[in-house]
Each structure stands twice: as structure tokens, then as C-alpha cells.
Amino acid sequence: MELLIKNGYVYDPINEINGEKMDIAVKDGKIVESVSSDAKVIDATNMLVMPGGVDIHSHIAGSKVNSGRILRPEDHYKDVKPRTAITRAEVGHTVPSTYTIGYRYARLGYTTVIEAASPPLKTRHTHEELNDIPLIDKSCYLVLDNNWIVLDYLSQGEIDKCAAFIGWIFKALKGYAIKIVNPGGVELWGWGKNVESLDDQVPPFDITPREIIRGLCKINKMLNLPHTIHLHTNNLGKPGNYRTTIETMDTVSDLADGKPNIHITHVQFCGYGGDSWITLRSGAPEIAKYVNNHNHVTIDLGQVVFGDATTMTGDGPFQFILQNLTGNKWKNADVEAEGSAGIVPYKYKRKNFVNAVQWTIGLELALLIKDPWRVFLTTDHPNAGTFMKYPRVITWLMSKVAREKVLNKINKRAKKRSTLPSIDREYTFYEIAIITRAATAKALNLANKGHLGVGADADIAIYNINPMEIDPSKEYKKVRRALKRAAYTIKGGEIIVKDGEIVKSFIGETFWVKPAIPEDLEKDMLREVSEKFKEYYTVSLENYIIGENELASSKPIAVKTNL
Amino acid sequence: MKTVRNVVCPFCGSLCDDIEVDIEDNRVVKVRKGCAISATKFTKYNEERIYKPRIDGREVSLEEAINEAVEILANAKYPALYGWSCTSTEAINIGIEIAELVGGVMDNTASVCHGPTILGEQDAGISTCTLGQVKNRAELIIYWGCNPAHAHPRHMARYSAASRGRFVKGRKERTVIVVDVRKTHTAKTADIFIQIKPNSDFELLTALRWAVKNGELEQEEIAGIPAEKIEELADMLISCRFGALFFGLGLTMSAGKARNIEAAVNLVRELNNYTKFVMVPMRGHFNVTGANEVMAWATGFPFAVDFSRGYPFYNPGDTTFVDVLTRGDCDAALIVASDPVSGFPAEAIRNLAKIPVITLDPHETLTTMISKVVIPTAVVGIEAEGSAYRMDAVPLRLKKLVEPPPGILSDEEVLKMILKKLKERVK
Incomplete structure (x- = not known):
């Protein structure tokens, strides 16, 4: 099928196209130079054209997400939509059904989303849900930092075998990147404990969080994985934790070679100053300063949006603290030899001091970090708010007026302590295109995503708004409305959304990395691992492996390693 | 002869995955490592089989049976789809779409076993874990209202009391407590047996929480147990490094039901302020957990989903199959991998007998005997592959070991055919 998107204002930062009026040609799911006169024409005159959105961190599938659905x-109840001839019934709200997740991302013009944390033992579940998320392409990060086999190898200094094991696990379980969640702390949560600093010991492994992070960062490079290590810090959700965040970034600075080698995720949750909930303040200025001076770091926001949320992380001890703070219902789910998960429903309130400070931190990070290629838009869905609120966050970034309107409603003490009122910066459409698709695609090293150059996947979002005429600073509500319901979303060359409604549905691809591991090394490693498996796990190694036929639409990405 | 290793046993919620099966001439001839129930399941799955589809007791072709099933479902105003705990997650997933398409009720057997566990969790949450966490760490194990020695025969050896883990090496390093109304086989192996008065679980759980929190109880005796004993027990729970509470229908189906679970959840939550504590439901059928999981990801709710409004609506006690049936509301039923007639209340069965019932099952059951349409299917985990979720929600892949009898398809395949035809019929 051929498509010609005519006369739109195109924002394609990877190809340095900044609001140029141009045509985009599509053939067989790819962007091409030109198409025949038979091509279906989409008139994008006076509309905004961007690559499809790429979400680098969202909880969309797997045991933790589904536990949230069951728990809540x-x-x-109040967020439902009947089945149509094209779509399955929809159920929201903060933890929507799989189908709903696909449709709602597509309506926002997003076409690629990565599940943020899958414990290896339950990754089959993650894939079963990914198989049922329509329209978008997807993948998942594997949580590996509290994995006993990884910890054994790292503490014994067997880094080659550890790398071989991690490489094998990506092949066996079909994941995309190394996720680190409160390294060491989650292992200790197995005993109801936690770590407090990067140098605490994690018995019986004779290892510290710092050594885990550095080890995995080195292995990431040895395996030549497309994304960096993707890290949820120690001490998350505690006042004063911005120091831990900066220390964590700095602990791998010497391992970098000019490119980013660490991604710190939902930094809002680990960007707290002060030393108690009473003296809480934003640590965003300090973090932004560090990021501005060090190019080995990328971050995403975890921006708070006031209203309902469901907190869900692989950080069991953090969720335990949160349930004690809130008294809300709490699900904890430990996974043998691998980690944990916790879920607590939450509501962010404007008048609540802590929530209001949290709201300012995300925005300060986005506005104080100068290079938009290293700060990405997320709400850590559904932890700080749902992905459906991205248009709202975008308008806060594009309009000081929109920010001030909220600032006038939030807790007064929080407003007084924040630097946000003094920040004048307003994002441009070009910068928005960077933080929502171009930079995330680049950080994930997805060469065919996040841009509209010839050869790219024809994943395109068209919004009914004229960027040449509108002043987003003042007319932010118009921007928000346009971004909430894409005029068109095109996925793999197919029109899937028109005027904010789903017009076609199919299952997108699940991509995963397939590192090449030297045969002898893999054999040696597997011999040891299969012995350990008998002691550590309650399933056999054979049944741990997920067959490629278990993925609805499997797309392996071969990786040459440096092993 | 060939031997297949690491076979996942499709019987109970323990999903033991280390079974070895010898196969000769498309038949299972020997089973190793499995429990007695497992061995029987693998070797006798061919008894009481149904080989031909039937309409009103008359043998018909598969196509005729499917057409009739489609007619019944398409013409029904309020059909109910029930069962699902003994089939693959993939098959259940198709069932959900059928229910959505015809505007029916989709419910699974959790509603008559661990439904209260889910309701208790929805009220208060749950601190849980995979079974390996217990194997590796648990120094203290409580079995409450469950009898794994009979119902989950290898549970204690593989996952709990007598398992060998990384930090806790076996039965001698663990303390085992059984709480039950009678001295079961499991109770006989325990270090401590607490025999409570029937229907007083809620009281004992609440008293234990009080004792954990405040040390001393005012009463002399609660649930038939002296206060000193309860206080002593509370001290034991606090002082272990890692404790696990396994519970069964003795807790979920005795007086209080979901409130019992809530009391247990709150006890375990309180204990986590002192030590590490978890609880795990002893789920019965091999994929009842999977039925809850797939229904939750596809509809938001784990059981008892009503699609009559076009979207999922959940109201257990109202949209649960047994209630729909007892009220006489549904005018057709599709039963898959379950035998409600053998276990449901008489009034519900009387109503079931009045409406057209379609049943998919490998074996003759009381339900197939009252069904208008019977479609025999393959035995999942022996003749058909698919995914299943263990009681702790660990997903495993069931294997296909032998070919099903000629002409017999899997639940998944039959349901796909029904869905396809229904889609053409219901626009």
C-alpha cells in the first residue's frame, strides 16, 4: 500500500527537519523517496506531522501490571467503552486492559512502547500480555540486578560468564535491555530489609549496590546491547535521595566513552532534597546541573500529574514504605532468586505539600536540563499518572502560563520552595518531538523508529494543529486537545487512527535482542547455571525458556558482542 | 519408546514441571516423579473419553456440532460461559472474546473456590511471593485450612515444608504449623497443630494480629484456643526470619469467606512491620490462576465478568455464574473444561437443565450428560500444548506429548472455529 502525506509541517529532529512544509511518501510500511500516482493522499495542510511517539518507560504488561488490575x-468501573466492529471493549483507568493500552497509545500518536520491568521468571506472562496489546510495537526490559546468578557471578569476579548468562537470558526470554531496580535492596527485601547507600553490603553475596551497577554497566558494553543500563535508583522515594541519584550517575562516569552509558528512570522519584518529609524540597537543580555537565547520562521524568495513579514498581521495600505512609491496600509479590514487586493505589493531590513538590520536580528537570536529547517525557505510567496525561505535561513544558495556572492552585509552601516560577523556558514543537520520539528512539538505538527519513518504519503521527500560526504559550489548550486525539496515526504504513478514533486494528511487533555468545563460553556457563537452577528455582531451566512461537509477532534483533 | 523430561503436570495448581513420561505408540506408558494423582492423570486420561460430537445425544460431525453451538450462542439473549480452569490460557482468551461478542457472562471456577481470596485481596491487598521464595527462605510455614498431603501431594516436598532451598536446607530447619478443624494428614506431620472450632478462623486471625501488635490478649480463650497459646504463636511468627502462610478452602469457604482472607491479609501486613511474611493461596485446578490472569488483562476483572452492556461489568454475587444460574437469568451456557453439575447447588442445576448447554470436555461428565451439544476436545498438557499459571502466578508451558484421538481438536481450536463463525453471524 502507498500513502502520500501532503503539505504537513514536519518535525523530524533526527533528520534536523524543524517545521518544514513537505510531503512524506510511504510504501510497504516504510518511508520512501516517492510513490506512484495511485498512492492514497492524506491532506496534512496546516497540520503538525511527527514520527510516531516512542515511550521508553511504561508499565504496560506482565505480572505486576496485571496484579494492579486485579487489585483495583x-x-x-467508570472508564469503559463497548466493543465496536473494529475494537475490543475498553476498560481503564490507571491500569487499563491490554487492548485499551494499545488503542489509547495509538490515539495519542504513539507507536512504540517498552514495558519497564519484567522479572525473568514471569516474562512469559509479560509476553502473553504484549501479544494482546494491539497496534503498537513493543518490548520489555528484564530485571537482572537482584538475580542470584548475576550476583553470584559478579561477586566472584566472573564477568565474562555473567555477560554470557545475561546474553543468554535475552535470547531465552526475549527481552530488550538490562533493568536495574534498587540493586541489592530488593534482594535484602527478601528478608524484609533494604540498603541505604551504594556501599552497603548485600549478604551473603559480598557485593555492594555500586559493584552491581558497575558490573552490569560493563556487561552492557561487552554485550553491545542497543540500550544502556536502565536504572531505578536505591533510596527511591526518600527525602534527600537526589544525592544517591547523582552518586549513582557518577559511579559509572569513568566507564563512559563519549556516549551515554546509563539511563536513570523516573528521576522525579529520586530527585528529593531535604532530610524529612517536612523539609522536603526539589533536588532537580542539582541533578540538572550534573546532567548538564556529564554527557554519559540520560534520564526520564516520571512527571507527576494530579489525580489517580497506581504505584507499581519492582522496588518491594519502597512500596512497603508507601503502604505504611498511606494506609492504602498493598500488594507485595516477591519472585524467587530475582526480585520483587509492590503495588499501592495512590492519588496525587494539589494541596498536599509532598505531592506538589513532586509535581514541580519533574518539570524543573525537563526545563533545567539543557539538552533535550537526554531528558525524556514519561509519567512512569501508571506510577506518577497515566500516559493519557502526556498532552497535559507537554503543555506545561510549552507554556509558562499553563504552569503558572497550576502553580497558583498547588500547596503554597511547595510553590514558595520551588524554583519553577522563576523558569521562563518554554519547549518548542521541535523539542517536544525530541523528548517524545526522536531522543527515545535514539536512546533505544531503534534505527527505524523516531524519524521520518527514507527507510524508517512508516510510524507517523499527524495532529490537527498549525504550528506556524498557533502560540502554544498562550493557546496551550488547543495544543492539548490536538495532541490528545491524533488526526491520523499511521503504523507500519497503515492508517490506524483517524480523527482520534481507531479505524483499523492489528498486532504490532515484539522486538528483542539476540546477542551472539561464543559457543564454548555459553556451554560452560549453562553447565553451571543449570546446577544453580536446581537449587535456586522451582522450575526447570528448560521450562524457563520462552519459545519464539510464544510471541504473536516476534522480531529478533541480532547483536554482535565484544565477548 | 521415547522419554520426555521436564513435563509440566496438568493436574493441580502446583504445576510440578519435572515429570518424566515414557511414550510408546502414541500412548503414555510410564510416569516418573509425579505424585499418585499425576501418574493417574497421565496414564488414565483415555478412560471415559468422548470420541464423537453430539447434539441431543445423537452423534454428529464436528461441523454440525459447531454450527449448532454458534446458533445457540447467537440466539441467546444472555448466555453464560463458564469453567476454564482446566484448559490453556489461550483457550480462555478466545472464550473471553466470544463472551464479549455475544454479550454474555464470562466466569471461571474461582467463583466457587478461591473467589473470596480475590475479593479479600481487592479489599486489603496481599503480601505474596513465588514458591521458590518460600523454598529458599521460609523458616516458618503455616498451612491454614488446607491439606496439601492430599490435595497438592508434592507441594511440601518441592516448594514448602520439606523443600531444600539456598538458605533453608530442609524440613529440620523449618517450623511447620497447621491450623485446621480436624487432624488431617498434613496436621500429623506438623510441629504444632492448632485445632480450631469450625467457622472461627476470623476470630483467631484477628486475635493473632492483636497479639502480634499488643502482646497480650484480654480473653481467656478464642476460637477454642487458650490465649497463652495464641500469644506464644504470635511470638513465633514475629521471631522467624521469613514466614509463609498457605491457605485453602478451609479459610475461603468457611464462615466469613472474604472477611477471613482480609483478616489474614491484615495479620500478614502487620507481621511485615517485624519480619518478612507472605501468604499464598493453594489454588486447586492447574490453570485456575491463569483463568484469573487472562480475564484480568483482557477485561480488567479476574472472574464474574458480564458483557451484556457491551463492556465488562463486574459484580461478584450478581455476575457470578452460580448466581446467574440460580436466578434463572441465563438462557444458554457454554461450559469448557469443567463439571458444574457435579458440584453446584440443586437449584442452579435445575435451571441449567432447562436451557441449551454446549460443553467442551475430553471426558464424559455429569454436565456432558445434560448438554444439548457436546464437543469432545484434547486433554490439555497431554494432547495439546498451551500456557498455564501455577498457584503463585508463575507461567509455564504445557507440552503436547501424544496425538489426540482422530478428529479431536483442542479447546483452543474448537473455540477459534466457534468465534470465527459467530463473527460472521453476529455483526
């Missing part, structure tokens, strides 16, 4: 029937 009250979340679903």
Missing part, C-alpha cells in the same frame, strides 16, 4: 476493580 474500583479503578475500572
